[in-house]
Amino acid sequence: MNRPLGRLLASVAHAAGLTPNQVTLISAAFTFTGIALLTVVPPSIGLGVIVWLLLAIGYAWDSADGQVARLRGGGSLVGEWLDHIVDSAKLVSLHIAVAIGAYRFFEPLEIEWLLVPLVFTIVATVTFFGMILNDLLRARIGAPQAAQSGGSSPLRAILGIPTDYGTWCFMFVLWGWASGFMVVYTLLALAAVLYLAAALVVWFRKMKALETHP
Template sequence: MNRPVGRVIAAAAHTIGLTPNQVSLISAAFTMTGVVLLATVPPSIGLGIAVWLLLAIGYAWDSADGQVARLRGGGSLAGEWLDHVLDSTKLVALPIAVAIGAYRFFPLPSDLWLLVPLGFAVVSTVTFFGMILNDLLRGKRGVAQAADAGGFSVFRSLLGLPTDYGILCVAFALWGWPPAFMLIYSLLALAALLYLLAALAVWFRKMSALG
């Protein structure tokens, strides 16, 4: 859903003269507001819904910056760099905020539960860096990114839903109900780990073939 919503945002942003970098920074502002609220405000149903919406709106704006760049005739290396830096910050800051909020406010039966968001931070970072590195190394070998896309299918999309950032955003609607949130969040973290393990094997095999 983020791309169709991002398309509307991109059209509006282009109409009022926003640059792609400004769109990226607006996205980061929404996202980081949600992140800070997780770590500093006691959980409630209202807070959970607010965080969900902030993260989802930030995601939609993040989907718009590239579209704005294309509307303006193409992006820049600096803009791509900024987008990746903001994305990497988000992927680490969000699970760390979950760990801080859970430590401060959740009635956890054991502090070992804090390993879930901390582990999620590691998985998200390695996944993101792996994808960026794949593009970089393929580019050095002159291999187009589309050659590794793998096509589209409903089955592949459904299989990847547990690892979709949009689904993760929705999970924060349960932030005011700690037991339910920790269950869903843990399952999403497990799905992300399984996806990463499978992806690493595929990526390494393809890098070996290129080498």
């Protein structure tokens, strides 16, 4: 849903004369406000809904910055740089915030459970960097990007739902129900681990194949 909403926000932003970088910063403001609330406000159903909305709105604005760039005639290197810096920061910060919030407010809490958000942080970071690195290396040798070479499919999209950032946003509606959130979060972390393990095998094979790219 973030792309249709992003198109609407892009139209509004373009009409208001906002630059793509300003749209990126608006996205960051919503996202990091939601992340910060996880660490400082005691959990509740109401807080969970607020965090979900803040993260979801930030996600929609994140998809709008590229569309604003296209409406203005094309993006820029600094705009792409800023977008990726914000994305990498939010992926790490989100799971660290879960660890901090759970440690502060979830009682009783087995301390071993905090390994879950820490592992999730590593997996999310490696997955994001892997995708960026794949495209960087493809561009280096003039190979088509993953999206241009049929890198996605309906099946892959379905399998990727548990690892999608939009799914992660929605799970925070359970933030006021500690045990329920912990179960769902752990299952999503496991799905992310399995997805990354499979993706690394595929990516490695594709990189090997690209070594023979003319």
